Amino acid sequence: MRKELIIIGAGPGGYVAAIRAAQLGAKVTVIEGRDIGGTCLNRGCISTKAMYTNAKKISDLKKMHEFGVELEGYRINFEKIQSRKKAVVDQLVGGIEKLLKAYQVEVIHGWATFAGENTLEVSTKEGETLVLEGEKILIASGSKPSILPIEGTDLPGVITSDELLDIDHIPKKLAVAGSGVIGIELAAIFNAFGSEVTVVSSTLLKRMDGEMIKRVQPYLKKQGLNLKQDCRVTGITHTGEGLQIDIRNKKNGKEDKIEADTLLMAPGRDPMLNQLNLEKAGVQYDEAGIKVNEDLQTSNENIFAIGDVLGGMMLAHVASHQGIAAVERMLGHESGIRLDVVPDCVFMDPQLAGVGMTEEQVKEKEIDYLTGKFMFGANGKALGMGEPEGFVKVIARKDNHQLLGMHVMGAHASDLIHEGALALSHDMTLEDITKTIHAHPTLAETVMEAALAATDEAIHMA
Ligand code: FAD
Numbered sequence: 001m002r003k004e005l006i007i008i009g010a011g012p013g014g015y016v017a018a019i020r021a022a023q024l025g026a027k028v029t030v031i032e033g034r035d036i037g038g039t040c041l042n043r044g045c046i047s048t049k050a051m052y053t054n055a056k057k058i059s060d061l062k063k064m065h066e067f068g069v070e071l072e073g074y075r076i077n078f079e080k081i082q083s084r085k086k087a088v089v090d091q092l093v094g095g096i097e098k099l100l101k102a103y104q105v106e107v108i109h110g111w112a113t114f115a116g117e118n119t120l121e122v123s124t125k126e127g128e129t130l131v132l133e134g135e136k137i138l139i140a141s142g143s144k145p146s147i148l149p150i151e152g153t154d155l156p157g158v159i160t161s162d163e164l165l166d167i168d169h170i171p172k173k174l175a176v177a178g179s180g181v182i183g184i185e186l187a188a189i190f191n192a193f194g195s196e197v198t199v200v201s202s203t204l205l206k207r208m209d210g211e212m213i214k215r216v217q218p219y220l221k222k223q224g225l226n227l228k229q230d231c232r233v234t235g236i237t238h239t240g241e242g243l244q245i246d247i248r249n250k251k252n253g254k255e256d257k258i259e260a261d262t263l264l265m266a267p268g269r270d271p272m273l274n275q276l277n278l279e280k281a282g283v284q285y286d287e288a289g290i291k292v293n294e295d296l297q298t299s300n301e302n303i304f305a306i307g308d309v310l311g312g313m314m315l316a317h318v319a320s321h322q323g324i325a326a327v328e329r330m331l332g333h334e335s336g337i338r339l340d341v342v343p344d345c346v347f348m349d350p351q352l353a354g355v356g357m358t359e360e361q362v363k364e365k366e367i368d369y370l371t372g373k374f375m376f377g378a379n380g381k382a383l384g385m386g387e388p389e390g391f392v393k394v395i396a397r398k399d400n401h402q403l404l405g406m407h408v409m410g411a412h413a414s415d416l417i418h419e420g421a422l423a424l425s426h427d428m429t430l431e432d433i434t435k436t437i438h439a440h441p442t443l444a445e446t447v448m449e450a451a452l453a454a455t456d457e458a459i460h461m462a
Contacts, residue, residue: 003029005330006120006134008112008276011038012045012316013307014140015096017323022103024331029132030100031122033111037093039142039308040316046092047165048185050085052347055192059223059349066386076193078170085165114281118302136302136330139283139290140323141276143269143308148177152236157243158263161186171195171262175245177233179204181346183266188348191225198226198258200233200247207313207344209358209407211393216409219350219389228256236263271309296326304330313342341425345414350390353417356405356424359395368398372430372454376410378461379449380441387411392450394420394430401429401454412443419447430454 005021007014010032018028035042064071100107110124118137122130145160147153159167161182172195176187179201191197204213204227220227228247234255235246245258271289278284284291284299289311296304304326307319321337328335346352362369376382376390390410396403406420423433433451438444452458 001130002133003027003106003135005029005136005138005327006031006112006132007138007140008120009038009140009142009272009307009309010036010096010100010107011140011142011307011319012040013142013319013323014038014138015100016320017138017140017306017327018105019099019103020324021327021331022105024327024333026327026331027106028103029106029108029134031108031110031112031120031132033109035093036097036100036107037089040319041089041092041096043162043165045316046089047085048161048182048189049347050088051081051165051189052185054081054084055189056349058192063386076170078168078193081193082166082168111275113275114277114283117281117300134302136304137281138323138326138330139276139298139303139305139309140307140319141272141309142319143271143314145265146268146270147265148233148267150233150235152238153265155236155238155243157238157261158236158265160265164190164262164264167262171260173242173260174198174262174264175200175243175258175260176264176266177245178202178264178266178268179227180266180268181205181207181344182269183264185347186264186266187225188220188223191223192349196226197224198228198260200228200231200245200258202230202232202250204229205346205352208346208352208354209393209405210360212352212354212407212409215391216350216352220348223349228258231256233263269308269314271311273309295329296322297329313344315342315344318342338425341421343414343417343421345417347414350387350410351413352407352409353413354405354407355417355420356403357395358405358407359393362395362404367404369404370396370398370401370430370454372396372450372452372458374446374449374453374458374461376443376446379443379446381443381445382411384441385411392416392446394433394447394450394454396430396451396454401431403428403430403433406447406450408447410443410446416443416447419444 004027007030110122112120115121170193174195176183176199230251231247242261282300290305306322308314325335325337343355373393377388393407395405430451438448449458
């Protein structure tokens with residue numbers, strides 16, 4: 001069967017690309033081996049953020065007395081937490097299925113393997129093998145959890161984010177191997193649910209601005225998260241009672257042990273390459289991911305690739321925007337999307353978000369720069385909300401005040417960061433932000449004040 005455009009994978013990369021291609025008039029076929037919505041909806045962003053909301057509500061409950069509401073305690077119904085999460089995921093997956101139908105995108109449920117330069121074999125859910133030829137093919141096959149190359153990862157109780165998000169009980173003692181976004185978000189969520197959590201951290205949230213990471217650590221400690229910094233997991237054994245996790249400090253070589261009933265493996269994610277048989281299509285790749293040029297085109301001119309399968313920044317919004325840009329280019333259109341400005345958020349309490357360069361990166365590039373900072377504690381809205389923790393930091397060129405980066409810790413950081421993203425993707429200056437009226441009383445005023453602070457002109461901070 002000959003098809004105009006075949007997309008492998010219906011995650012936020014593949015399904016968004018399919019809709020955009022259909023809008024541009026293409027006849028699109030999507031092949032999905034598992035679930036529509038991919039990792040993001042079923043085992044990633046949406047599942048964690050549904051659970052993050054439970055965690056946030058618990059932390060808000062603990063502060064209710066500050067608002068004059070005296071509560072007698074609370075009980076967690078974990079079954080209800082899981083069923084609520086499932087309802088959110090199901091609603092979104094159902095919505096995407098309807099959208100794909102409305103755009104007349106053909107969806108084939110099955111696993112795709114290359115059988116030639118433009119030929120795919122698909123083993124369908126119904127047990128058939130289909131042979132499809134694609135004029136153009138987009139690979140959006142995503143990623144899977146990485147497992148540390150050490151002894152004991154197959155022991156009972158050693159799980160990945162896929163299993164933890166679907167677990168039927170709250171672990172008593174949860175150890176987390178990895179302190180990237182996935183490890184930290186899940187650690188903070190289960191800590192709020194009552195697990196005793198220890199995070200084995202080689203480098204805490206290494207993509208974020210260093211000052212922000214320093215400032216957030218006391219909050220993590222206050223919430224009861226035990227951080228084993230500069231450490232790696234070196235081995236896992238089962239004692240009969242539970243897991244024993246050996247760790248080593250990479251700076252001083254000191255060894256230690258942690259006991260836990262559950263160990264979350266969260267050292268990162270690997271691109272989903274294994275069953276694609278890319279050699280048959282002449283698509284170059286290595287273990288980090290598929291190789292593409294600036295247009296997201298692979299070494300086979302009719303095959304493009306996007307999202308987590310490329311390695312790099314594994315984020316849903318990166319996958320989606322690459323998906324739009326790729327099909328626009330594949331179908332002969334110009335694409336004006338800026339793929340180099342990527343907001344990055346961590347959903348915990350307080351939230352973290354960053355876009356553009358960190359202060360460390362600016363220093364490394366030897367750029368002359370200014371920073372401006374404004375604390376949430378001096379913002380009326382944050383105080384009124386009872387969330388005075390946090391700050392906004394802007395980094396700009398010293399000569400022409402062009403914004404280089406923005407970093408936010410605090411309530412709604414994941415929403416506030418988009419003022420920085422918009423400014424960066426239009427090469428704006430500090431003055432473009434400060435000359436724009438920001439409504440009062442809002443958290444967004446902290447962004448304006450931070451931009452003013454870069455030239456010592458903040459109004460509400462001396
Ligand atoms: P995926 O979403 O992985 O989708 C790929 C799809 O392709 C899958 O459904 C898979 O079944 C299918 N597939 C693979 N191979 C084949 C094949 N051979 N044939 C047919 N189908 C195939 N990102 C954010 O931006 N924000 C967040 O808050 C966030 N939170 C996360 C939390 C967790 C716990 C995890 C694990 C990830 C999180 N991410 C988050 C990352 C985000 O989920 C991914 O970056 C995103 O899903 C990547 O999209 P994708 O389309 O490239 O791949």
